[in-house]
Amino acid sequence: MKTPTLTLPGGTWTLGDATVSRFGYGAMQLTGPWVLGEPADRDAALAVLREAAAQGINHIDTAETYGPRVVNDLIREALHPYGEKLLIATKAGGRRDAEGGWPSARNSDELRQQIDDNLETLGVDVLDLVHLRLGDASGPVPERIGEAFQTLVDLQEQGVIRHLGVSNATAEQVREAQSIAPIVSVQNMYNLAIRQDDELIDQLAAEEVAYIPFFPLGGFPPLQSAALSSVAARQKSTPMAVALAWLLRRSPNILLIAGTSSAAHLRENITGAGLELSDADLEELNAISG
Numbered sequence: 001m002k003t004p005t006l007t008l009p010g011g012t013w014t015l016g017d018a019t020v021s022r023f024g025y026g027a028m029q030l031t032g033p034w035v036l037g038e039p040a041d042r043d044a045a046l047a048v049l050r051e052a053a054a055q056g057i058n059h060i061d062t063a064e065t066y067g068p069r070v071v072n073d074l075i076r077e078a079l080h081p082y083g084e085k086l087l088i089a090t091k092a093g094g095r096r097d098a099e100g101g102w103p104s105a106r107n108s109d110e111l112r113q114q115i116d117d118n119l120e121t122l123g124v125d126v127l128d129l130v131h132l133r134l135g136d137a138s139g140p141v142p143e144r145i146g147e148a149f150q151t152l153v154d155l156q157e158q159g160v161i162r163h164l165g166v167s168n169a170t171a172e173q174v175r176e177a178q179s180i181a182p183i184v185s186v187q188n189m190y191n192l193a194i195r196q197d198d199e200l201i202d203q204l205a206a207e208e209v210a211y212i213p214f215f216p217l218g219g220f221p222p223l224q225s226a227a228l229s230s231v232a233a234r235q236k237s238t239p240m241a242v243a244l245a246w247l248l249r250r251s252p253n254i255l256l257i258a259g260t261s262s263a264a265h266l267r268e269n270i271t272g273a274g275l276e277l278s279d280a281d282l283e284e285l286n287a288i289s290g
Helices: 042-054 070-079 106-120 146-157 170-180 196-206 224-236 239-250 261-274 279-289
Strands: 011-015 018-023 059-061 088-091 129-135 160-168 187-189 211-214
Touching: 018 279, 042 070, 042 196, 042 261, 059 106, 070 106, 070 160, 088 106, 088 187, 106 129, 129 187, 146 170, 160 170, 170 196, 187 196, 224 239, 224 279, 239 261, 239 279
Parallel strands: 059 088, 088 129, 129 160, 160 187, 187 211
Antiparallel strands: 011 018
């Protein structure tokens, strides 16, 4: 029985030369525990990717480090050959170690190897969008990024990368990247409780640069969780749905990449992100950051 097609909330955004749904899909959860190894149910992982495409989602976020390699292989198996409108965003700038850590890997040779690996595992000649992953697992780290970003620019000029962005970046690193070459997106941790990028989001919106938040429910202490749950109860919905709906309302340049390993949960997220939040809801939610 065919799954009904839902209306994707938030409309679309122009990402470089592509028009993408603001409701996208983050594929990080399609691995084993700790983002390592194969999923417990490979068929279910393939099914959620196919469901995303069937629902009209045409922005999928991945990384060669997820697995490592596992998620890219799944995307290729589920969706290749890719439709013309599908944009797959990946990352370069890190690797996985034997303990499951995420050490940086941003010298020129490391970045070139990561781009080659992404091209191979995704089965493409050109990567749609590559974010230079900065900082470390604890968050952004203030440091110069020019040499690493220039390596990706060189690869873009060679025709193997279409668009560039930065991830886990400070506002100063965003500006440094923009001083070298245009970027189409910034991918940072941001949600109702963690709003250090409010000013950056507004600046990027004015420049028509996308902002892609990750961990939409990360970092909530108990009091803030209670406030979110209060709005969710009033809406007869879930905290995740409210958090996603708020992000779409926060700014038109915000693109969602909510992740899940379940096709049913994906459909729930699509429906939930379309919640109509009242002025009272928004006032209560905006107070959470304080």
